[in-house]
Amino acid sequence: MKRHIVKNVQDSILNKCSYRKNNGGLLSGLKYTCKDNIVTGNLSGGILTTASSNVLKNYQSPFNAEVVKLLYDSGAELSGKVNLDEFGMGSSGLNSAPGPTLNPIYPGKIAGGSSSGSAASVAADLCDFSIGSDTGGSIRLPASYCNVIGFKPTYGRISRWGLIPYAQTLDTIGILSKKIDTIKHVYSVLNMYDEKDPTSLPEELRKETPETNKERLIIGIPEEFILEDISIDVKNTFKQFILKLINLGHVVKTISITSIKKALPTYYTLATAEAASNLSRYDGTRYGSTNDYDKLDQNIIFRNRSEFFGKEVKRRIILGNYTLSSSSGDHYLKSTLLRKQLAKEFSKNFNNKHVLFQDEQFQDKCDLLISPTAMSKAPDYETFEKRESENILNSYINDVLTVPASLVGLPTISIPINGIGIQIMGQFGDDKLVLHTAEDVINNF
Amino acid sequence: MKYNPKYIFKCGLEIHTQLKTKYKLFSLSQTSFGDSPNTNVSFFDLGLPGTQPKLNTEALYLGLIASKILNCQIQPYSTFDRKHYFYPDQPLGYQITQFYHPLSKNGYLKLNEKFDGVDKTINIQQIQLEQDTGKKYNDKTIDYNRNGIPLIEVITDPDFENIDQVQSFVKKYQTLVTHMSVCAGTMETGAIRVDANISVNDNSRVEIKNLGSSGEIVDALKYEYNRQIEALENGRSIIQETRNWNGKTTESSRSKEDAVDYRYVPDSELPVIRIDESMSEDIGKELPELPDDILTRLTKSLELKYAKFLLNTPELLQYYDEFNHSDKNKWIFQELLGQFSKLDKQFDSNIIPPKTLQEIINLNCPLSEKRNVVREMILNPRPLSEIYKQDSPNINIDQLCNDIINKNQHLVAKLQIQPSVLQSLIGQAMKQTRGKIHANIIKGKFIELLKL
Numbered sequence: 001m002k003r004h005i006v007k008n009v010q011d012s013i014l015n016k017c018s019y020r021k022n023n024g025g026l027l028s029g030l031k032y033t034c035k036d037n038i039v040t041g042n043l044s045g046g047i048l049t050t051a052s053s054n055v056l057k058n059y060q061s062p063f064n065a066e067v068v069k070l071l072y073d074s075g076a077e078l079s080g081k082v083n084l085d086e087f088g089m090g091s092s093g094l095n096s097a098p099g100p101t102l103n104p105i106y107p108g109k110i111a112g113g114s115s116s117g118s119a120a121s122v123a124a125d126l127c128d129f130s131i132g133s134d135t136g137g138s139i140r141l142p143a144s145y146c147n148v149i150g151f152k153p154t155y156g157r158i159s160r161w162g163l164i165p166y167a168q169t170l171d172t173i174g175i176l177s178k179k180i181d182t183i184k185h186v187y188s189v190l191n192m193y194d195e196k197d198p199t200s201l202p203e204e205l206r207k208e209t210p211e212t213n214k215e216r217l218i219i220g221i222p223e224e225f226i227l228e229d230i231s232i233d234v235k236n237t238f239k240q241f242i243l244k245l246i247n248l249g250h251v252v253k254t255i256s257i258t259s260i261k262k263a264l265p266t267y268y269t270l271a272t273a274e275a276a277s278n279l280s281r282y283d284g285t286r287y288g289s290t291n292d293y294d295k296l297d298q299n300i301i302f303r304n305r306s307e308f309f310g311k312e313v314k315r316r317i318i319l320g321n322y323t324l325s326s327s328s329g330d331h332y333l334k335s336t337l338l339r340k341q342l343a344k345e346f347s348k349n350f351n352n353k354h355v356l357f358q359d360e361q362f363q364d365k366c367d368l369l370i371s372p373t374a375m376s377k378a379p380d381y382e383t384f385e386k387r388e389s390e391n392i393l394n395s396y397i398n399d400v401l402t403v404p405a406s407l408v409g410l411p412t413i414s415i416p417i418n419g420i421g422i423q424i425m426g427q428f429g430d431d432k433l434v435l436h437t438a439e440d441v442i443n444n445f
Numbered sequence: 446m447k448y449n450p451k452y453i454f455k456c457g458l459e460i461h462t463q464l465k466t467k468y469k470l471f472s473l474s475q476t477s478f479g480d481s482p483n484t485n486v487s488f489f490d491l492g493l494p495g496t497q498p499k500l501n502t503e504a505l506y507l508g509l510i511a512s513k514i515l516n517c518q519i520q521p522y523s524t525f526d527r528k529h530y531f532y533p534d535q536p537l538g539y540q541i542t543q544f545y546h547p548l549s550k551n552g553y554l555k556l557n558e559k560f561d562g563v564d565k566t567i568n569i570q571q572i573q574l575e576q577d578t579g580k581k582y583n584d585k586t587i588d589y590n591r592n593g594i595p596l597i598e599v600i601t602d603p604d605f606e607n608i609d610q611v612q613s614f615v616k617k618y619q620t621l622v623t624h625m626s627v628c629a630g631t632m633e634t635g636a637i638r639v640d641a642n643i644s645v646n647d648n649s650r651v652e653i654k655n656l657g658s659s660g661e662i663v664d665a666l667k668y669e670y671n672r673q674i675e676a677l678e679n680g681r682s683i684i685q686e687t688r689n690w691n692g693k694t695t696e697s698s699r700s701k702e703d704a705v706d707y708r709y710v711p712d713s714e715l716p717v718i719r720i721d722e723s724m725s726e727d728i729g730k731e732l733p734e735l736p737d738d739i740l741t742r743l744t745k746s747l748e749l750k751y752a753k754f755l756l757n758t759p760e761l762l763q764y765y766d767e768f769n770h771s772d773k774n775k776w777i778f779q780e781l782l783g784q785f786s787k788l789d790k791q792f793d794s795n796i797i798p799p800k801t802l803q804e805i806i807n808l809n810c811p812l813s814e815k816r817n818v819v820r821e822m823i824l825n826p827r828p829l830s831e832i833y834k835q836d837s838p839n840i841n842i843d844q845l846c847n848d849i850i851n852k853n854q855h856l857v858a859k860l861q862i863q864p865s866v867l868q869s870l871i872g873q874a875m876k877q878t879r880g881k882i883h884a885n886i887i888k889g890k891f892i893e894l895l896k897l
Contacts, residue, residue, distance in 0.1 A: 039495040049494070056494065063488060065495060162495040169713045198497055198714055277527050277710055280538020281492040285587075295584045296533040324529070324708035332710060 012102040013083055013120045017047040019068075020077035026185060028075030030128040033121040036081040037088055037133060037164040038065045038173070043078070051164050052096040053086045055282045055308040057289050065162020066194050067131055067173055074189045079127055082117025086310045087279065088133055088166040090114050091141050091398045092384055095312040100381075105147060109378035112142030114166075118176045119146035129177035129186055135166050136267050137373075137402025139174040140414035144421020145378035149438070150176045151183050153431050155409030156201035159194030167274035168199070170267075170406050180415075180439045187435065201429075209355045209429035212367050217250045217437065220349055220366035224260035225401055231376035237420035238372050241441075245370075248444060255349055255366065259342040260404050266342070267403040268396060269323055269335040276320025279313065315392070343408045350427035367430075368437060371401055373414040373421030413438045417445060446608055446667055452645040452674045456611055456666065457603035459640040461596050462622055463577060464507045465629040470576050470595035471498030471541065471715075478634070482588035490593045492536035497714050500525075504595035505718065507627050508548050508574045509728050511597050514621055514735065515569050517552030519725040525574075525715040529708045534579035534587050542575035542598070544709045548718070554617065560740050560749070561613040568602040597627075603642060603650075608666050615639065615659055617736075620756065624736050632658045641666060645673045649685040653695055665690040747774060760794055768799035770806065784819050796826045804829055810842065817889040832883050842882060846890045849873050857895065867891060 014033055019040070022028065034040065037051040039061035050056045068078065085095040093101035093116025101116035103109045104124035111120045115132030119142035122130050132139045134152040143150025152174040163173055173190070175183045194200045221242070230238075242252050284290030284304035291307065293300040309317070323331045347354040351365045375398065379387075387394040401423065405412040411431040414421040415438050424441075426434040448454060466476055472487040489496040512519050524546045527539040552569035579592035599618075605611045619637060622628040630636025639662055644650040653669060656662045672695065673683050687704075688695040699705075734742075736756055743752035743765075751774075755762040761782075770776055781802060785792045797805070797819065805818050810833075821832050849870055850857055856866045867888070874887045891897070 051494070059494070061493070061495065063495075161497060164494040196497065196499070198499060198716060273710060274713075276708070277529065277539060280529055280531070281494075281536060283531065283533070283538065285533045286491050286536060287493070293585075296581075296587060298531050298533075301531045301533065321708060324710050325706050326708070327706075336711075 009102045009104045009120075009124065010126065012099060013104070013117045013124065014080035014126060015047060015082075016080045017043050018077060018079060019043045019047075019072065021072060021075065023073075023075050025073065025075030026189060027071065030075075030182065030186075031077045031079040032071065032186075033080040033082045033118060033127045033130040034068065034078055035084050035115050035118050035130070035132045037084055037166075038067065038131060039162045039164065040064055040068055040078070040081065047081055049081070049164070050097070051087045052084045052098060053282075053308070053310060053313065054097045055284070055288050055304075057097070057308075059288050061162075063162070066159035066196065067190055068162065070189055070192065071131070071186075076186075076189075080121065082115075082121050082130065084117055085114035085138075086313050087164065087275070088114040088135055088138055088171070089275065089312050089316050091137065091395060092116075092388075093120075093142065094381075094384070095310055097310060103146060103378060106145075106378050108380045110145065110381060110384050112145030112374075112378060114138040115142050115150075115176065119143050119148055119150065122146070122148045122176045122178060128179075129175055129182050132174055132176055133163055133166075134172050134174050134402075134406065135170045136271060136399045136406045139176060140373050140402050140412065140421065140423060141398070143176050143414045144373040144416070147416045147419055148176055148178050149180055149183060149413065149415050149442075150174065150421075151187065151413045151435070151438075152405070152411065153187065153191065154201070154411045154429050156199055157411075157429075157431060158190045159192065159197045159200050161194055161196040165274070165278040167271035168278060169274060170271060172406070172409075180435070180442050183413075184435050184439070187431070191431070205355050205429075210353055212352050212427070212430055212433040214367070215249065217367040217433075218351070218365070219245055219250050219252045220255040220369045221252065222257045222260060222349075222369060222371065223254050224257055225371035227375070227400070229375055230372060234372045234374070234376055234420050237418050238422060241370070241417050241422050244441060244445060248440065252370075253366075255369075257342075257345050257349060257404075259338065259345045262338050263342060263404040263407055264396070264400050266335045266338045267399070267407055268319070269331050270339065270407075272316045272320035273323040273332050274320070275313075276317045276324060279309075279317055282309070284308065339407050342404065346404070346408045346410065347427070350430075352427040352430050354428045356428065367426075367433065369425040371423050371425075373401060373423045374398070375401070377419060415442055417441075448607060448670075449674055452670075452677070453647075454605075454607055454643070454645060454670055455603050455647065455650075456605040456608075456641055456643045458599075458601045458605070458611070458614070458642070460599045460601075460615075460618065461577075461638045461640075462511070462599065462628045463630060463636040464504050464595040464597060465626055466501060466503045466507065466595055468501050468503070469593035470501050470504050470574070472593055473499075474593065476594050478630070480590055482582050482586065482590060485590045486592070490536065490589055492538070498541065498712075500715060500718075501595065504574060505548075506728075507595075508572065508597050509720070509725070510625055510732065511599070511622065511627050512549035512552065512572050513725075513729050513732060514625055514627075515549075515552040515554055515572065515599065517549035517569055517572055519549045519720050519728075520546060521720060521722070522546055523548045523718045523720075525712040526709050527712050529710075530705045532578075534581065534589075534592070536579065536589065536592060540576055540578065541712055541715070543573035545711065547571040547573040548597075554614065554621075556610065556613050556617060557737075560737060560753075561617055563610055563613050565604070565606075565610050565613075567604045567610070567614050570600040570602055572600075573598050603644070608663055608670075611641070611666060612659060612663055615662060620736050624756070624759070625733065643669050643673070644683070645670060645677065648673065648677065648683040651683065651685070651695075652687045653690055654687055654698070656690060661690055661692075665695060668693075669695050751778065758792075761792060764794045764799055768802060770803070776802065776806065780816065780819060784816070784823055788820070788823055790823055797822055801829055805833075808833060811893075813893050814842070814886060814889060817886055821883065821885050833886060842887065842890050843894075845874055845877060846870075846887065846894055849877075850891075850894060860895065860897070867897075 041064040083101040090113040093111040093113040101111040103111040118130035118132035123146035139150040158173040283301040412425045472489040474487045526544040529539040577594040579589040582588040639656045686700040
């Protein structure tokens with residue numbers, strides 16, 4: 001790990017730039033940072049898009065991601081591209097070619113990942129908000145470790161055009177900030193259909209999506225999220241949070257979604273398989289880092305990929321290729337089925353209708369679900385690295401609380417309550433209720 | 446080709462056909478051919494990070510037409526998959542194709558003795574939509590213009606019992622996809638490429654990749670059939686492998702053991718294609734007349750070779766169908782096409798449209814004169830009215846010219862030794878008709894009457 005070389009916190013977080021127009025738009029006056037797996041066109045100052053990978057060390061995108069364009073049009077200033085776990089793979093912020101992201105508010109602790117620089121830049125007041133991406137918890141986990149708010153909207157709400165895919169059926173662009181108000185404004189700018197993104201939620205479905213609009217909510221706690229390994233301080237804060245909800249007039253009850261237990265293996269099967277496929281294009285022959293060659297053939301591709309991908313990325317590519325190989329069976333298909341089952345089971349626990357399912361309406365169910373975001377507060381480097389070196393799966397287990405909402409595409413926000421991240425999840429498409437409730441709780445805590 | 450009765454030939458084909466679309470399968474790059482390298486490429490075609498595919502529905506439509514004309518069942522549910530392998534001409538590291546749920550299945554193409562020289566039904570397993578790859582430009586450069594052009598891959602059953610059947614099938618297939626405007630080119634232009642799987646006596650099959658012409662297919666299959674027989678005769682077994690045709694022999698490129706594992710996975714970026722039965726029926730209804738139907742119709746009054754000639758010359762076929770006359774074969778093949786070829790000119794329906802030919806036939810003048818009009822029009826294209834003044838119906842050219850001949854016997858007598866006096870006769874006729882009839886027509890008439 002190169003973290004000992006890093007001189008200061010700010011350098012570990014971002015590459016500064018300035019990209020804006022003064023138009024008096026909704027977001028003018030606000031500065032934001034952008035995770036470096038979201039492409040930015042030819043900005044002044046030679047700002048590249050690297051995904052924190054040596055593979056894209058010198059990569060200059062010829063176009064802006066849709067989110068960058070929308071934010072530019074609404075007057076926000078892009079003030080830096082921020083560090084991440086290479087291609088979004090990791091939950092620590094340590095798997096980065098330029099070096100780990102340092103936690104600006106808890107020295108010695110990891111920042112969390114993969115949107116490590118996004119959470120850290122918000123926590124360090126380097127911006128008003130940050131744009132990150134969440135595949136299995138990559139916004140919510142670092143938000144929780146850096147004590148900021150992290151919002152992952154419903155899958156398909158924000159255009160992925162220009163987001164470098166890790167696992168495209170899960171990748172979701174989202175927003176981090178200290179202020180819920182800012183998140184709401186930014187979300188209103190980015191929540192747009194984009195014809196360039198084939199998985200963007202079409203206009204008709206956006207209109208058809210019912211929104212919950214009531215004061216007294218029924219809030220469920222899936223018992224599968226109440227894990228023994230959750231630390232005492234997280235448990236205590238979660239209890240206080242529940243009491244606050246009850247004080248605010250909501251009903252809180254325990255429910256069960258048994259498929260959650262299978263979510264983690266399902267997630268790692270799907271995500272690594274998709275990653276192996278998506279990262280096949282990085283061969284150095286058209287763009288990105290390459291060794292010298294006399295002849296364009298497979299050998300140069302193999303040499304480039306062996307040399308320039310980081311360790312964790314290679315690990316996931318190998319895992320994914322194993323899943324996809326003809327000799328391994330049909331794990332990808334099975335995981336897809338488990339994922340569907342999980343989605344159905346989640347949906348059955350909501351009062352609101354899922355816009356993509358033809359199910360009958362359910363009653364006496366929940367409007368929202370809650371759980372802690374992480375098992376504990378940010379661990380320190382030594383503890384994290386020790387656990388990881390004991391067994392690589394230990395770092396994967398970290399994602400157990402965040403992965404289910406990713407698999408199902410639910411709008412989920414992590415809010416900091418006394419230094420602990422708490423997740424609020426809504427029905428597919430019910431983003432406004434999630435944001436509204438988060439605002440309400442934050443203002444009353 | 447001699448077949449050894451002890452060794453039964455068996456073959457199946459995979460035919461890759463470029464579709465005649467304006468844009469590529471998943472991007473808005475043009476599909477034009479022969480442009481400078483890397484001028485028709487978009488961000489997606491190069492596999493730039495953060496780009497996504499967008500299905501071109503024109504390609505889908507042509508794929509559906511192809512499915513219909515090959516009598517395939519269009520699937521109500523089809524999807525795209527990624528086929529992974531590393532090669533510099535493959536910018537994504539995978540090809541987007543249809544593996545798990547292809548566009549259509551279970552079709553056939555009937556070859557018949559009368560039109561194709563052989564009676565045989567070849568079954569089609571499936572048709573899938575997919576992307577073409579880039580092309581090597583030089584050792585260090587790939588031309589990505591071809592990358593992403595839509596293809597259909599048509600996979601036949603191993604139904605071919607001899608090379609004649611293969612040849613007839615490929616010929617008929619080319620005529621079909623060209624005639625139906627599914628494909629813009631031919632094998633010769635690289636728009637259609639064939640992989641052939643061949644075995645003898647049900648031993649392991651060998652795949653010969655990338656055959657680019659009908660001649661190559663025949664030569665490669667002949668060679669491979671004999672190679673396999675020779676191997677078996679010498680007690681060697683045939684291994685399942687892929688071979689390339691180098692123009693003279695087939696050479697092994699890889700065997701089953703080192704075959705690439707393509708690691709197929711559904712491409713979740715692309716939507717499911719749902720075609721219900723009524724849509725599929727509608728596509729069937731919109732189809733133009735099929736080649737076999739055209740040949741059947743034409744051969745009622747034409748020899749097969751002329752019928753095939755018309756079928757393969759769409760402009761002429763259209764002309765033939767638009768032109769109505771009791772003696773239309775004579776007029777089109779002898780008079781019209783005969784004149785064009787006599788004058789060494791390319792047939793062009795705009796010079797004498799069917800309606801004009803009709804008018805020429807209806808002119809109140811002898812056949813020889815009509816021929817002259819046709820000839821004049823081809824040589825020097827302009828409206829009929831400028832060549833033959835129809836507004837002077839009282840002028841009987843025969844009589845006029847005969848009168849002039851009679852009155853000028855002294856000039857006629859000189860004609861043998863002084864041919865230029867013909868001009869003087871023509872001049873008189875022109876004067877009398879006040880230029881309403883073209884000099885060439887008058888000239889033709891004098892030549893006819895004076896038997897010059």
